[in-house]
Amino acid sequence: MIRRLPHVDRVGIEERAAMLGKRSIKTTAKQQGIRLAVSMLDLTTLEGADTPGKVRQLCAKAVCPAPTMPEIPSVAAICVYPALAGVARGALQGTGVRTASVATGFPSGQVGLDVKLRETEDAIAAGAEEIDMVISREAFLAGDDARVQEEIVRVKEACGDAHLKVIVETAELGSYDHVRHASMISMEAGADFVKTSTGKAATGATPGVCLVMLEAIRDYAERTGRIVGFKAAGGVSTSKAALHRLVLVKETLGDEWLTADRFRIGASSVLNDLLMQYAKTETGRYGRSEDFSKE
Amino acid sequence: MTRLSVRKTYKLWIGGAFVRSESGRYDHALGRDGAHVANLPRASRKDVRDAVAAARKAFGPWAARTAYNRGQILYRAAEALESRAAELAARSVSRDEVDAAIDVLLHYAGWTDKIHPVLGGVNPVAAPFLSFSVPEPTGIVGVVAPDEPELLGLIAEVAPALAAGNVVVAILSEKWPLGGLDLGEVLGVSDVPGGVVNLLSGRRGELAQALGAHRDLNAILDAAGDAELSAELDRLGAETIKRVRHGRPAATYDEAVADSLSRLEAVTELKTAWHPVGA
Numbered sequence: 001m002i003r004r005l006p007h008v009d010r011v012g013i014e015e016r017a018a019m020l021g022k023r024s025i026k027t028t029a030k031q032q033g034i035r036l037a038v039s040m041l042d043l044t045t046l047e048g049a050d051t052p053g054k055v056r057q058l059c060a061k062a063v064c065p066a067p068t069m070p071e072i073p074s075v076a077a078i079c080v081y082p083a084l085a086g087v088a089r090g091a092l093q094g095t096g097v098r099t100a101s102v103a104t105g106f107p108s109g110q111v112g113l114d115v116k117l118r119e120t121e122d123a124i125a126a127g128a129e130e131i132d133m134v135i136s137r138e139a140f141l142a143g144d145d146a147r148v149q150e151e152i153v154r155v156k157e158a159c160g161d162a163h164l165k166v167i168v169e170t171a172e173l174g175s176y177d178h179v180r181h182a183s184m185i186s187m188e189a190g191a192d193f194v195k196t197s198t199g200k201a202a203t204g205a206t207p208g209v210c211l212v213m214l215e216a217i218r219d220y221a222e223r224t225g226r227i228v229g230f231k232a233a234g235g236v237s238t239s240k241a242a243l244h245r246l247v248l249v250k251e252t253l254g255d256e257w258l259t260a261d262r263f264r265i266g267a268s269s270v271l272n273d274l275l276m277q278y279a280k281t282e283t284g285r286y287g288r289s290e291d292f293s294k295e
Numbered sequence: 296m297t298r299l300s301v302r303k304t305y306k307l308w309i310g311g312a313f314v315r316s317e318s319g320r321y322d323h324a325l326g327r328d329g330a331h332v333a334n335l336p337r338a339s340r341k342d343v344r345d346a347v348a349a350a351r352k353a354f355g356p357w358a359a360r361t362a363y364n365r366g367q368i369l370y371r372a373a374e375a376l377e378s379r380a381a382e383l384a385a386r387s388v389s390r391d392e393v394d395a396a397i398d399v400l401l402h403y404a405g406w407t408d409k410i411h412p413v414l415g416g417v418n419p420v421a422a423p424f425l426s427f428s429v430p431e432p433t434g435i436v437g438v439v440a441p442d443e444p445e446l447l448g449l450i451a452e453v454a455p456a457l458a459a460g461n462v463v464v465a466i467l468s469e470k471w472p473l474g475g476l477d478l479g480e481v482l483g484v485s486d487v488p489g490g491v492v493n494l495l496s497g498r499r500g501e502l503a504q505a506l507g508a509h510r511d512l513n514a515i516l517d518a519a520g521d522a523e524l525s526a527e528l529d530r531l532g533a534e535t536i537k538r539v540r541h542g543r544p545a546a547t548y549d550e551a552v553a554d555s556l557s558r559l560e561a562v563t564e565l566k567t568a569w570h571p572v573g574a
Binding site for chain 2: 135284285286288289291
């Protein structure tokens, strides 16, 4: 595919994305939105300081985010580094919460293809059911779309039955045109999900970037009939931001996309804000951060 | 041709920024003669929430400063108020009240590095331990300011809280808010870090209720002298586990400083540690 896609209307996209963030979502609608957002969360920990103990604790929280509010569902998945995928899988056995692992030289992707494939295989062998790979921005920015695509195809093969989420890392692509193009390449190459960011770059899943990718998914689905999911990751740290992303998905792709099979939010700190906001709707009292455990 | 004078429109002071109320509401500020002298924002419950969030962010760094440095900053705030004293006296409060407010700030600036030696120290215990107590700030302190005197009454609550290392979210007098709003503009150009003092103007009943109900607020100093509100704050304080202290508004410098230690103690927590000394 040559880079001949029509240009993305930057001003129009940002205007529409911002407009969709201005809805007033209150009371029962807010509660429903928060429960929905929690059920679509990829609860993530990607720190050098992650330990098996921390991951186990996070898994317990993923299964039951708030013991005092049993109506809050489990999150969709736990996302960790490959070395901890086994720990997470063990802790999540039989809970319905899936284990996701980043791979392919996350977050920069600056390693050879053989290393990327090996890392993917290792993560899956350890128990990962979903793989979050990064595209090779180095190749993409040099114009080598064929290599970007080839890598995704090979990683997809290595994944087997595991779901593949392809991170385009929007902050490093430079423009909405590139974001749309990278999303298209990823979907053509077989991605099950396209994902905005690693969470390690300067910006993440901004409303504009989300809308561009959602429209790419919509156009791709119309053209080919294949359903691709979307994961917004990076910078979604408040309930308001999470609900905004839900509105973007609903208005662009419709209600069918509002399930954990087709939409995810990748985040860490947003869960506590969602829980705090939920508690506020129940009690009418603003809470304190110590109300909910960090892990 | 007569000139049309431009009336000032004040803003709230939240997190070191001068902002409009999230609700977009405004009220007229009246002078003592009943004339419309300025416009001021009518804060909402969400502004209270934003102010508490800003205060929480500012609390750690403010409490971590040395007492000496906090004293310098409060002294500098007194300096800034002094240089604007004539302006305040012309607009909102009497010159005597401004002078008293400056003196109270100065007084508590001097207290910052004396709280520790006065309230804390080594405890005499009949066991082979070293037991010592250290005063620590309570956290975020809400202030409900009195109507009279609007500025001195506010400073008398805010200054000791700041001196002890707390951060403040204050609800200004509903009747006479200009002195407090002017104080915000003075502190805004002093060295007081953003979020350490947050000032909200608006309906006292609405804002004090929201402040009292916020679980992330650690204490409330109520100088409004409203019996019904006091009872409500007691109830909310008990529900959300916060310290509540009711006091008469300080009408003079002497009243604001006479009970300095009890004012400071009200917003201080004593931490006691037991250390084995090789018995």
